[in-house]
Amino acid sequence: MTIALHGIGIGGGIAIGRAHLVTHTDLEVAHYEITAAEVPAEIARYDSAVRATRKELEQLWGSIPENAPTELGAFLSLHVMLLNDHTISREPRDIITAQHCNAEWALKLQQDRLLEQFDEIEEEYLRERRTDVIQVVERLFKALNGQNGQHYVPPEDSKHRILVAYDLSPADMVLFKEAAFAAFLTDVGGPTSHTAILARSLDIPSILALHNARQLIREEEMIIVDGTAGVVIVDPSDTILAEYRKRQTDYAADRKRLKGLKSTAATTLDGTTIELFANIETPNDVDHVRANGAQGVGLYRSEFLFLGRDDLPAEEEQYRAYKAVLEGMKGAPVTIRTIDLGRDKMPRWADEDTTSAPNPALGLTGVRLCLAEPMLFRTQLRALLRAGKHGKLRLLVPMLANLAEVSQVLFHVEQAKESLREDGIDFADNVEVGGMIEIPGAALTINHFLSRLDFVSIGTNDLIQYTLAVDRGDDAVSHLYDPFHPAVLHLIGYVIRQADAAGVPVSVCGEMAGDVRLTRLLLALGLRRFSMHPAQLLNVKQIILQSDLKRLNGLAAEIEHAPDADRVRELLAEHLG
Numbered sequence: 001m002t003i004a005l006h007g008i009g010i011g012g013g014i015a016i017g018r019a020h021l022v023t024h025t026d027l028e029v030a031h032y033e034i035t036a037a038e039v040p041a042e043i044a045r046y047d048s049a050v051r052a053t054r055k056e057l058e059q060l061w062g063s064i065p066e067n068a069p070t071e072l073g074a075f076l077s078l079h080v081m082l083l084n085d086h087t088i089s090r091e092p093r094d095i096i097t098a099q100h101c102n103a104e105w106a107l108k109l110q111q112d113r114l115l116e117q118f119d120e121i122e123e124e125y126l127r128e129r130r131t132d133v134i135q136v137v138e139r140l141f142k143a144l145n146g147q148n149g150q151h152y153v154p155p156e157d158s159k160h161r162i163l164v165a166y167d168l169s170p171a172d173m174v175l176f177k178e179a180a181f182a183a184f185l186t187d188v189g190g191p192t193s194h195t196a197i198l199a200r201s202l203d204i205p206s207i208l209a210l211h212n213a214r215q216l217i218r219e220e221e222m223i224i225v226d227g228t229a230g231v232v233i234v235d236p237s238d239t240i241l242a243e244y245r246k247r248q249t250d251y252a253a254d255r256k257r258l259k260g261l262k263s264t265a266a267t268t269l270d271g272t273t274i275e276l277f278a279n280i281e282t283p284n285d286v287d288h289v290r291a292n293g294a295q296g297v298g299l300y301r302s303e304f305l306f307l308g309r310d311d312l313p314a315e316e317e318q319y320r321a322y323k324a325v326l327e328g329m330k331g332a333p334v335t336i337r338t339i340d341l342g343r344d345k346m347p348r349w350a351d352e353d354t355t356s357a358p359n360p361a362l363g364l365t366g367v368r369l370c371l372a373e374p375m376l377f378r379t380q381l382r383a384l385l386r387a388g389k390h391g392k393l394r395l396l397v398p399m400l401a402n403l404a405e406v407s408q409v410l411f412h413v414e415q416a417k418e419s420l421r422e423d424g425i426d427f428a429d430n431v432e433v434g435g436m437i438e439i440p441g442a443a444l445t446i447n448h449f450l451s452r453l454d455f456v457s458i459g460t461n462d463l464i465q466y467t468l469a470v471d472r473g474d475d476a477v478s479h480l481y482d483p484f485h486p487a488v489l490h491l492i493g494y495v496i497r498q499a500d501a502a503g504v505p506v507s508v509c510g511e512m513a514g515d516v517r518l519t520r521l522l523l524a525l526g527l528r529r530f531s532m533h534p535a536q537l538l539n540v541k542q543i544i545l546q547s548d549l550k551r552l553n554g555l556a557a558e559i560e561h562a563p564d565a566d567r568v569r570e571l572l573a574e575h576l577g
C-alpha cells in the first residue's frame, strides 16, 4: 500500500531507492565495567528506562490521529507487549548482575541473543517481528541515553539505498559522509541541528522529523524521497515512480545549468559584488568547495575531527588536516573555527559532568570548553598556527559571550606561539583572529568585540536558538524556530551596521546564508559576505545576480520594526513582488 509521510526537508532533489533501516545499536553502544556495589544503581537505571519507554509508547498509542494507517496502532500495541516481556524488561538486569556491565551493554547483548532466535524462525510473519524488537530496544537506548563503542559497517550498495533511522547524531553523520547513501530519513531532528547541517553538506535529499518513519517503513521497501517538499512516498505505484523519475531528471538538468555560474562573479544588477564563501566539516569537502566556485572557506567546523572516535587527535594529526584544507584552497582564505564541542556535538571522551549537564546548550560548550581545557586548546592552536604557513588562515572563535573570553583566547594564542618558538617550530605569526556572534549578549555589545577582533561572523543557527529560546535540534518546537522573527533580524542588522561602521569585516555563516528565501533579506540588512554549504552556493549566487539593491532600500528598517515574522514575510513579498 502506498503511503506518504511528511517531515522537514533539508536537502534538495529527489532520491529513489530501497530502504535500509539502521538502529542506534548498530551505530554506537557503550561498554564499560561497573563494580559490584554499582550493580543495584545500574539495574535501577535500566528499570527507569523501561518505565520511561513504556510511558512513551502508551502516550503515542493514545495520541494516534484518526486518519493514521491502522497498522500504526497494531505496531504500538505489539511494542508495548514486547517491552513488557521478561526477555526485554527483566533479562538484561540479570546480565548486569552477572557481568558487572553497564545497562546499555546488557541490553545490546540481550538484543543480539533475541535477534539470533528470530533469524532461526521459519514462519515469515514471526521472523519479521525482529524489526519490532529492534525498534523497542532502540527506544530503550534512547531512554538510557547510551553513547560510544563499535563501528557501523554500511551495506555495499549504500549509494542506492535510503537510510532510515530514528535519530542520527552528528558523529553518525560523520561516519555516513564516507559511505554515501542516496538519502537520509529520521524520525526526529530540527532544521539546523548539526545532523541536518551535515546531511545538507552531503548534497542529497534528506528529511527529518518524520515521526513514524521507522515504524512504517520496512527493510528493502521501495521509497521516493522528495527533499525539497519534505515528502516520503513509501511503496509507490508505477505511475508515481515514473512521475518522480521525470522530476529527478529535471532537477539534475537544473543543477547542471547552475554549474555554468561557477566562475561568474556574484554581482547584483546595480553592480555590487557579494563575496561567497563555503562551510566545510572535513578536509575532503574542499573538492566540493572548489567545484562550486567559492572564494574561500568561511567556516571549517574543526570539531568534527574530534567526533566519532575514542581518542583525541594529536597535534600532528590536526596539523595535517588543517594543512590539507589550506593547501587544497591554494592561497584562498580559509577560516578555521576552533573547537566547538558540547551541545549536540558531544565527544566520546567527554566526562560525566559534561554529558549530564542539566542544559548542555547553556553549559560548557564552544570557547568555554576550550578555556576550561587549556591543553586541548593549546594543542589545537599550535596545530593551527603551524598549518598557517601553508595558506591564508584565519581563526574563528565560537560562542563568545563576553570580552574576558576574547582576552583569554588572545592570551592562549600568544602562549601557543611562544611554545612553538621555544620548540623551534615554524608557524604563521600573522593569523587573524575573529569571533562568532551567535549569543544575543555578544550581538548587543558588538562594539566592544569589534575593537578586539579582526573580523566577525554571525552564527545564525545559534543566534536564533538563543534569541527565541528554541532548541535548534528539537522538532517539537521547530515551528517556533523562525529566521524571519524580527528580533533575530534586528540583531543581525545591528551587528552588520556596527561592523561596517567600525570597518571590521562581517559575514553570516549560519544556515540562513544558504537559504534562498533569505538571500534578499540579508542583502537588505547590509550583508555583503555569505558563507554556506557549497551545494547551496550557486543557488544563492543566482538570486544575487537577479537582485537590485536599490529596490531593497528602506526594507531593513521596516523589517526590523515589524511586529512578527508573518509581517516580515509580507513586507518582503510586497517589496519584491
Ligand code: PEP
Binding pocket: 197, 299, 301, 340, 438, 458, 459, 460, 461, 462, 463, 509, 510, 511
Ligand atoms: C551557527 O551557530 O550559526 C554556526 C554557524 O555554528 P554551528 O551551526 O556549528 O553551531
Ligand code: MG
Binding pocket: 398, 438, 459, 461, 462
Ligand atoms: Mg553555532
